Every structure is written in structure tokens, then in C-alpha cells.
Amino acid sequence: MPQATAFEQALGTLAPSVIEETIRVTEIPAPTFREGTRAEYARARFEEIGGWEDVTVDSISNVVAVRKGAPDRARLLVVAHLDTVFPDEATPVTRSRGRLTGRGVGDNSLGVAALLGVAQAIQKHAPKGLGDLILATNVGEEGRGDLRGVKRLLKDYQGQFDAVIAVEGHALNRIQLHGVASLRHEISVATDGGHSWGAYGRPNAIALLARAITAIEPLMPEVGVEPRTTMNVGVIHGGRSVNTIAPDATLELDIRSVDPQRVTSLLRSVRAAMRDAVGEEGEMAFRRIGNRPGGTIEEDHPLVQAAVQARSGLDLPAPEFNAGSTDANAALDLGYPATCVGVTTGGEPHTPREWISTGPIAQGVPYLGRTIVNAARLSRSDVARLG
Ligand SMILES: [Zn+2]
Structure with missing residues (x-):
């Protein structure tokens, strides 16, 4: 499929710009309950990418970009949280030997940046046969936020999506099956x-x-x-x-x-x-x-397999199927097929020493892009509510 090839080629060249974007996002402080400035940045980036039915910011600063697709295909809600556990202050990023170090750099600036990169590749190269995409950068994932951002999206967009993918920067080699x-x-x-x-x-x-x-x-x-x-x-x-x-x-x-x-x-x-x-x-x-809330999706569920198959040919290790505490939890709790995937590896999240490896981003961005496209090509019956 030539369209798929152009899209895949675009994904393969995105890593450097995603790294720059990660730095820009990190340097806009976004503590839980005060994500507004970072949300405004994400909204502007979605507008720049263009081609959406709609780009909106709701009253709690969730940013949502909607792209209509084929009616018989799976409709996806893809979320990357904006907020960090760090209080308002300067959040500089340092770069050294294949690493970025900074507060929230992987959790979740990279998640936001990679989602924006993939959004751009999808709009530019329009892979065929996708269902509706609702891409969101959301608030309130961390700590006392209690998943309020994604909970609001699940409510507001009820009836407009079938499955949910959460993006977390650090989780390249983990695919979430259980919500703790x-x-x-x-x-x-x-x-x-x-x-x-x-x-x-x-x-x-x-x-x-x-x-x-x-x-x-x-x-x-x-x-x-x-x-x-x-x-x-x-x-x-x-x-x-x-x-x-x-x-x-x-x-x-x-x-x-x-x-x-x-x-x-x-x-x-x-x-x-x-x-x-x-x-x-x-x-x-x-x-x-x-x-x-929590819940479970089976390893052989088509949504999980969309992520597993996206790894092939990217020289990535077999994923670890894990239990997590992410935005996917709220969706699993309501019976939606949901999982969480990542973009690179790193360490020390929720500390000022948080770091990510930049090298694997060259595989992580194509992995995320393919996961979203694979999932959005499933038929709607593949992503029925979990029993
Ligand atoms: Zn996170």
C-alpha cells in the first residue's frame, strides 16, 4: 500500500523533531490542576498541523483534536497526559550522551510530543482505512488529579469512540493489560x-x-x-x-x-x-x-495485538505485559478496550533526576504511529465493549 509506505517513511524521520518538541513541552511547567499553559501550547500545535474537524480545549484544559474516518472502522480515543508531579517552577532540560534529563521529560512530555508527531504524519500522509481519531492531551493524570482529565473525556465523547490508547513516554517495552x-x-x-x-x-x-x-x-x-x-x-x-x-x-x-x-x-x-x-x-x-479504577484486557485482544504487531521489524524486544496505573485504567473500568504504550526507556520518573534515552525514540515513534493506525483499522466489532 503506497500510502502506508509514505506514512511509515514519515514516521521514520520524526525522532529529531519529537526530541526538540519534548524539550519545549517539558520547559512549560504543568503541575496537576495547573496545566493551562501547556494545554494552550498543545492546542496551538494541533492548529498548526491542521486538517482537523475540530480542535477544542474544555473547561479543565483537556485539548482535543478530532479527525473523521471510515464509519465501519474502530474509533479511537488516544490520550497523552499533560500534567506532571512537579510544582510550578522552572523545568529545564539537559542533554548529554543520548539522554534528556528533566522533570517530567518522559512522564509525560515525550508522550505528548510523540502524539503530536504522529498526528502530523497522519494528517500529512493520510493512511487509508482508519476509523475516527480523537487525539487528546489531557489533564489530571497524576496524584490527586485522580484521572479527572480522561474521566471527563470518556464522558464527553461517550458514543464517539470504541477503544482507548494511553501514551506514556517511558513505557516503550511495556504494554498495559491491567489497570491497578x-x-x-x-x-x-x-x-x-x-x-x-x-x-x-x-x-x-x-x-x-x-x-x-x-x-x-x-x-x-x-x-x-x-x-x-x-x-x-x-x-x-x-x-x-x-x-x-x-x-x-x-x-x-x-x-x-x-x-x-x-x-x-x-x-x-x-x-x-x-x-x-x-x-x-x-x-x-x-x-x-x-x-x-481498574480493569483488565486480554493479551490476545485485537487492540493489544495492534500494538504487538506494530513492533515487528523495529528491532524491539518482546514487550512485557504489565499492570499499570495510567489513564487507561479509567477506560478499562468502564469496559472499553484500552491499553497504554510508550515511546522510549528511561528512569527515575517523579524525581528531579528523571531521564530518558533519546536513541530508542527512533523506534518508539514509528511504534506509536503504527499502533494507532493498526488499531484504527480494526473493524468496530473487534473493539466491542469488554464482557
Ligand atoms: Zn505519566
């Missing part, structure tokens, strides 16, 4: 408190909370047991002064599993065990402070 579901709760105990001498004998909220933590010890999932499940008390605070019976104490609990049902069942057991431990002596409150 997580639930985070703030759990507090309140009592009447009082003077440690004068009111001695009244219940102490810190002691009650400690009892509650001890009570969930037997529920801690074992290491190395499937489905992989973890539980962590990460923060604890409470009390007023050394001579006050603590009137309040709070902890933050994180529960994760590759099996979403395990998360909810474990949380149910935690609640019961803690309430039992505290009894009538204190007032307990559970407040949800985070909810990342």
Missing part, C-alpha cells in the same frame, strides 16, 4: 478528649486509632500472592498536646490491586475490623480521598 485499581481513604477517630490528669480514664483517639491499625494487620495482603494487592498506612497525625487526652487522630490508607473487586472487598474488611477495634469508645469517619 486503588482506593485512598482518610480514616479518623474522634473522642471527647480532656485533661490528661483531671479527665484521666476517658478514651484517647490516638490509642483507638493505633488499635484500629493493629486490627488490620492480619488483613495485610501477602507479598508475592496473586492477584497482586497492597495496603499501606502512609500518614498518621492527631492529638493536641502531651497533657491532653487526644480528641482526634487521623490516618491515610492506600489499597491497590490488579483485581478491582479485591480492593473493594479489602476495604470492606478494613472498615469492619477498625470499627470493631474502636467500638463505642470513639467516633469513626471514613472519607474517600482518591479512587483510581
Whole structure:
């Protein structure tokens, strides 16, 4: 197919411009909840590429470019998150010996830059037989963003797409099959408190909370047991002064599993065990402070195979099929076929020392472009909702 060849040739020459784009994107700070400036940049780039039905920015700064395709083919929503875990400040990039180093350089500036590069190649060389493409650079993937950007897109574009691909810069050799579901709760105990001498004998909220933590010890999932499940008390605070019976104490609990049902069942057991431990002596409150849904797609699903086949001839290793916590989670939770693919390899994401290798980008961009095109050529029946 000559069109495919022109498209593939274009993909093969994109790496240098994607690297430059990665630097430009990284140098626009985009902490979660303040992605606006980076979003405006992405919108301008989509406009420059041109050829879209529509380029829009919604009220939370998700940027969306829509390209109409053949009606019988799979309609894809492709997302690359804009936000980083780093607070507002200068985010310079340094280049040395085949590496870029900088905050968010791979997570997810490269994801955004590669998506823009592939978008350009698709518009310029128009591979035949694709379904509709909804390409988005979205907000709120990291931390307390709680996937709010992709959740909004899944809602707003409901009925206009069949499958979802998330792009993460670092994940070249991983294809996501499982969304690790997580639930985070703030759990507090309140009592009447009082003077440690004068009111001695009244219940102490810190002691009650400690009892509650001890009570969930037997529920801690074992290491190395499937489905992989973890539980962590990460923060604890409470009390007023050394001579006050603590009137309040709070902890933050994180529960994760590759099996979403395990998360909810474990949380149910935690609640019961803690309430039992505290009894009538204190007032307990559970407040949800985070909810990342999860789900699973099979390795032989046509969407996953679209990514696997895209690797052939690119001299890439066999992919590792992994469990992740990405924008794909929210789509899997709603029953859409979804996965997450990457563009290069690197290290130390979420630290100021984050780096990526520039060499593999020459394979990673064609891999991403082919994955999107392979997936958008599937028939709509191949990408029906997961059972
Ligand atoms: Zn990321």
C-alpha cells in the first residue's frame, strides 16, 4: 500500500523533531490542576498541523483534536497526559550522551510530543482505512488529579469512540493489560478528649486509632500472592498536646490491586475490623480521598495485538505485559478496550533526576504511529465493549 509506505517513511524521520518538541513541552511547567499553559501550547500545535474537524480545549484544559474516518472502522480515543508531579517552577532540560534529563521529560512530555508527531504524519500522509481519531492531551493524570482529565473525556465523547490508547513516554517495552485499581481513604477517630490528669480514664483517639491499625494487620495482603494487592498506612497525625487526652487522630490508607473487586472487598474488611477495634469508645469517619479504577484486557485482544504487531521489524524486544496505573485504567473500568504504550526507556520518573534515552525514540515513534493506525483499522466489532 503506497500510502502506508509514505506514512511509515514519515514516521521514520520524526525522532529529531519529537526530541526538540519534548524539550519545549517539558520547559512549560504543568503541575496537576495547573496545566493551562501547556494545554494552550498543545492546542496551538494541533492548529498548526491542521486538517482537523475540530480542535477544542474544555473547561479543565483537556485539548482535543478530532479527525473523521471510515464509519465501519474502530474509533479511537488516544490520550497523552499533560500534567506532571512537579510544582510550578522552572523545568529545564539537559542533554548529554543520548539522554534528556528533566522533570517530567518522559512522564509525560515525550508522550505528548510523540502524539503530536504522529498526528502530523497522519494528517500529512493520510493512511487509508482508519476509523475516527480523537487525539487528546489531557489533564489530571497524576496524584490527586485522580484521572479527572480522561474521566471527563470518556464522558464527553461517550458514543464517539470504541477503544482507548494511553501514551506514556517511558513505557516503550511495556504494554498495559491491567489497570491497578486503588482506593485512598482518610480514616479518623474522634473522642471527647480532656485533661490528661483531671479527665484521666476517658478514651484517647490516638490509642483507638493505633488499635484500629493493629486490627488490620492480619488483613495485610501477602507479598508475592496473586492477584497482586497492597495496603499501606502512609500518614498518621492527631492529638493536641502531651497533657491532653487526644480528641482526634487521623490516618491515610492506600489499597491497590490488579483485581478491582479485591480492593473493594479489602476495604470492606478494613472498615469492619477498625470499627470493631474502636467500638463505642470513639467516633469513626471514613472519607474517600482518591479512587483510581481498574480493569483488565486480554493479551490476545485485537487492540493489544495492534500494538504487538506494530513492533515487528523495529528491532524491539518482546514487550512485557504489565499492570499499570495510567489513564487507561479509567477506560478499562468502564469496559472499553484500552491499553497504554510508550515511546522510549528511561528512569527515575517523579524525581528531579528523571531521564530518558533519546536513541530508542527512533523506534518508539514509528511504534506509536503504527499502533494507532493498526488499531484504527480494526473493524468496530473487534473493539466491542469488554464482557
Ligand atoms: Zn505519566
